[in-house]
Amino acid sequence: MTQNKQALTFDIKRKIPNTLARSGTISTPHGDIQTPAYIGAATAATMKTLTNAEIDALGAQSILSNTYHLMLRPGADLMEKAGGIHKFMNYNKPMYTDSGGFQVYSLGMAYKKGLDATSHTTKGSSENAVMSADQLTKVDKEGVWFKSHLNGDKIFMTPEYSMELQHQIAADVHMAFDELTSPLSGREQIKSALDTTHAWAERSLRRHVALNAVHAEKGENQQALFGVVQGAREEDFRYESAGFLGGLTLETGEQFDGFGIGGTFQPEELPDVLTWINETLPEGKPRHLLGMGAQPADLFLGVEFGCDTFDCVAPTRQGRNGAIFTYDGRINITNKRFEDDFTPIDSECDCYTCLTHTKAYIRHLFKANEVTGMVLASIHNERFVVKTVEDIRQKLNESDAAFWAYKRDFLVRYYGQERAKDFLYTSPADWQ
């Protein structure tokens, strides 16, 4: 694994004592990511509604695409023929792909059940959190049968196949193939999925190492693989999962390059769950909190409890629906009160949208169903989360006090004093 360009290194720069928070640098063949960092969600090899120039301008250091979606469209063979995802979309910074594991859940147990597959709440009835006839996936120990949500084609996804697809897509960082559970699942279901996840993690790593050996022979870049920690809200399972994946070593010495953390839920749950995981994982490897960042509390708690990177589709999705972040809380731009508001969405924001346009104009675009409104809202929301994590990083590098003060000021202003208290219980003594 050392003949050519290394897959990934991680250097820790600064830590905050008595917490799991740290800053650092992830290095990949396509450049560095200063952490903590927000990774933009680019499901189908595009950050929805934005051009590459706009992605760069909003300060994104890296983006994450979805293996399942790219496998169906345009297909992993085409991605390989293009020379990999970087060349396919002409994006030259570090890229991540997920494994397809999330879709095992969202198209499986959660499919058309009213279970909330994306925001990690417990919406829906626990009686529905079981397998059913019309779901689009079927899991066995070997792998997962998918029925394409596009054309009904049957696909058998295994850990090995997920790795082959991800190596064809050729992002810098891959995720091991895992089995998620529902927020409503019982311990027995969770344990069974966890055992499957661990067996698949080892198979993923083994296939990944073999594929990297092929890259080495061809003089191509090495690619990195993260194991994905599962175990839902169960303390013992999270310890077990982090311990297993953190220690997993092939006979030839290879280990995971970092870790994804899956199946996390509400921001209030992050401190406990992330403590169990991140005090167990090896300290020197990066940790990516999968699908979290729908609201600012996720980011502050994620950093405080030891995560280095984040991704979430929510900021652009909410933006497309007119739900827009401001430092004083989230607003809906279509609200009548913004009709003649000729001020920016947020006067402190440095994004193109806020430097160029008023709420009245953006509201008009939404009311008139103009795509430009979705573009401008996506630019703003994405810049808002990228900038928030940038600011967290800067404060973290400055001093412990700067980090705590920034966290307090931001969350109190965003959520109000009462609600913010839910996220501030770990703050220092000067907090009341």
Added chain:
Amino acid sequence: MTQNKQALTFDIKRKIPNTLARSGTISTPHGDIQTPAYIGAATAATMKTLTNAEIDALGAQSILSNTYHLMLRPGADLMEKAGGIHKFMNYNKPMYTDSGGFQVYSLGMAYKKGLDATSHTTKGSSENAVMSADQLTKVDKEGVWFKSHLNGDKIFMTPEYSMELQHQIAADVHMAFDELTSPLSGREQIKSALDTTHAWAERSLRRHVALNAVHAEKGENQQALFGVVQGAREEDFRYESAGFLGGLTLETGEQFDGFGIGGTFQPEELPDVLTWINETLPEGKPRHLLGMGAQPADLFLGVEFGCDTFDCVAPTRQGRNGAIFTYDGRINITNKRFEDDFTPIDSECDCYTCLTHTKAYIRHLFKANEVTGMVLASIHNERFVVKTVEDIRQKLNESDAAFWAYKRDFLVRYYGQERAKDFLYTSPADWQ
């Protein structure tokens, strides 16, 4: 009208002998337009899918919005409260508005009839080209009743009201309120609508002058007004209309600042119709060909026969549907043959899309219903027409021979030798 910033001046730079073609400069309070020029269509105060930065980057010198659409949403009062359309959308170059007259037709006689209201063909049956019960407009000599296509509200639009709305919106160049006819209308209908259009032109000018006097008192910019020539395919009516509007002078001396040309159809018809009009209109004032530019022949013939500016929704609309201009003709990007085509849409194009992305990537975005695909296609199509008119202008300024050679080479390459001949009959002797 001379106390403050003049509404509009037009200086002719160069003419091609034995044609009506000329280049020049239109000056407005928001800057100059080098003509011939393509004016981007920005119906609802946005060029669909694009940001202002993208509009600037594609080289647009000016954009045109639609009074009827803005009147309904966000409303002319709000536009005035914002300080006019330039401030509302933060666009600082010259702007045009149409009068609402086109919607008299498209929501009236043409409404839900299968008549082609936008591409000026004769699609549909002439038996349908009559008033009907469910159309959304009703014309009388005083004005037009509109039933809002959004909420059914009834609006009575008169020439005076159109001018009041346009002055509230406050673009640099307005159009007089007119009555269009269908491509299928008979001479009697056309003559009746023409008489109405001329009566309304005078009422428009009168109200416009009064509103400019109010601007003068307030120290605000003067705004310009173009009379709109109608008369369909009828030679005598076109002479009559151009003569009437070109000579129209109020007792106090005011005239139109320029002219719009409405109700033109296929490119093959442009030479005759434009000759009738443009050899009649006063030479020293700019002429805007309304709604033409769906294909390159429109632009070449429009310039050759005396038009200075053009606007058309077709390039962005076609782009959003995946129909994309190249110098070798129009392609549909969703075609299977582009699946693994890793070359730009057009290797000679200098737009962001062509400098950044391949056909395979753009096709993928369209197949995956990603908005970014529509953005990239709109950037390209709009740049293609803007650039084509830029190149026509450059050649026209260079020499007669350069203009003719450019026209011939472009059209033969785009349409093929046979079809191009339809557009080349006025070329010089060296053309065969």
